[in-house]
Amino acid sequence: MIYLLKENRVRRSYIGGARIDRFYGRSDAKNGYYPEDWIGSVVEAKNPQYFVSKEGLSYVEEGILLRDIISCNPQEVIGMDKMPILLKMLDSAERLVIQAHPTVQFAKKNFSSDFGKTECWYFIECEKDACVYIGFKPNVTKERWKLLFEKQDAKGMLNCLHRFSVKPGDFVFVDGGVPHAIGGGSLMLELQEPTDLMVCAERVTPSGVALSDEKVHGGLGFDLMLDCFEYKNFTEEEAFSHFFVKPKQYNTKKVLIDSDITNKFNMSEIYCGEHMSKNFMLAIVVNGEGNIVSETGRKKIKKGDRLFISKGEKFNLEGTDFRVIVCEA
DSSP states (O other): OEEEBOOOEEOOSSOBOHHHHHHTTOSSOOOBBOOEEEESOOOOOOOTTSOOTTTTOOBBTTSOBHHHHHHHOHHHHTSSSSOOOEEEEEEESSOOOOEEOOOHHHHHHHTOOSOOOOEEEEEEEEOTTOEEEEEEOTTOOHHHHHHHHHHTOHHHHHHTEEEEEOOTTOEEEEOTTOOEEEOSSEEEEEEEOSOOOOEESOSBOTTOOBOOHHHHHTTSOHHHHGGGSOOOBOOHHHHHHHHBOOOEEOSSEEEEEOTTTOSSOEEEEEOSEEEEOSSOEEEEEEEEEEEEEETTEEEEEETTOEEEEOTTOEEEEEEEEEEEEEEEO
16 A cells, blocks of 8 residues: 655754645645654654654554554555654755764663664755764763763763764764764654653753753763763764765665665656565655556656655656655664
8 A cells, every 4th residue: 555644844943844834735835843754754843842652653544553554464555563764854044953863772772762874865955064073083082072961061962073074965874872963954854763852961952942851861860961972073074974875776666765875765756657665765856746656546746745655556757857765673
């Protein structure tokens, strides 16, 4: 089956969202505290200060939770026991706080989770000064990082990270444990393991929002949270080579990330023609409009539409200048 997914905006502590509104064709675009759209999510958002039941969970167009569709027969629908990925559209109007996410090993031990939060970013729109901060520079140690954290020296912590400018089409891979902060001024797709686990090195966002203790340490406490960061050092050249991934271009698709980089997920940009989901796919139309045709019917889709494509579905994309991002486990 191929399901259209409803928009699924999630509250965060940073400001953004206007670019998502414009991407979806709205004339009343505005920034606020709903700067992310979670696509194909079976994960509830962790917002300790603003808890909303079922926030973050995706619904299909018919009003049914995607989680419920999968849970009825996961092997048939997704080809595995658990949904192993989550796709987001993210619009940062301001710099996000410096943060890190757990590796699988750390998550199992300290969060009782089968998944960590390795992620990757595909940039769709970028302002001239858009950037990312990622990876520790040489000579950054846990002791130095702890001191800067305790002082809440945000400038000092940023200076410990490499800063890279980003432009549309750039692709960045962020393994668990890597310190990072997305700069303001970009719209991107984020593919990740299906959790909302993180620790934050800053207690106040750049726009002045104070984060709760639980949001900062993720429930770990202030001592253990520092172990979520992995203190691997990179030169600037090493960092760029390690984190920035070069896509592979083929006739019917462009592979953005695959098993050469990680065993956790794949992301590709596909074009008109025949395709098939090996297990399942999460997809979003990033340009053009046309039809997606399968044995279960024909759906007209356009830029901004989000889809869940079940296991083993053969489909054909018909249209002009039609580009769709698809994500698989």
